[in-house]
Amino acid sequence: HVQLVESGGGSVQAGGSLRLSCVASLRTASYDCMAWFRQDPGKEREGLAFIGSGGALSYTDSVKGRFTISKDNDKNTLYLEMNSLKPEDAGTYYCAAGYVYNCRPGTRFAAFGHRGQGTQVTVS
Secondary structure (H helix, E strand, O other), X not given: OOOEXXXXXXXXXXXXXXXXXXXXXXXXXXXXXXXXEEEOOOOOOEEEEEEEOOOOEEEOHHHOOOEEEEEEXXXXXXXXXXXXXXXXXXXEEEEEEEOOOOOOOOOOHHXXXXXXXXXXXEXX
């Protein structure tokens, strides 16, 4: 049973920083694409940051310049460094991994074969 387990969420003041982690039970080097999504209550999950197997990065406009996605294949861990946080960044953050047609924003969460359970971020 493949697992993706997120951690690092919490409460932070506007302008602050958080680093989210997602530990995978499979080798992260084996995934074609890994990504971070955010869901606000009553809304669909939005893809924020994507990293391809070759290291190509892609971000949605609202987080460009503030969020950084990275992964450590030795630790089988995906990260999301979030800086200059805004109240609108609050929500439940999910990691996802798998083989998708486009490893970039616009690809839906459901397209990924492996998905985490989420970690909550609050910005006040």
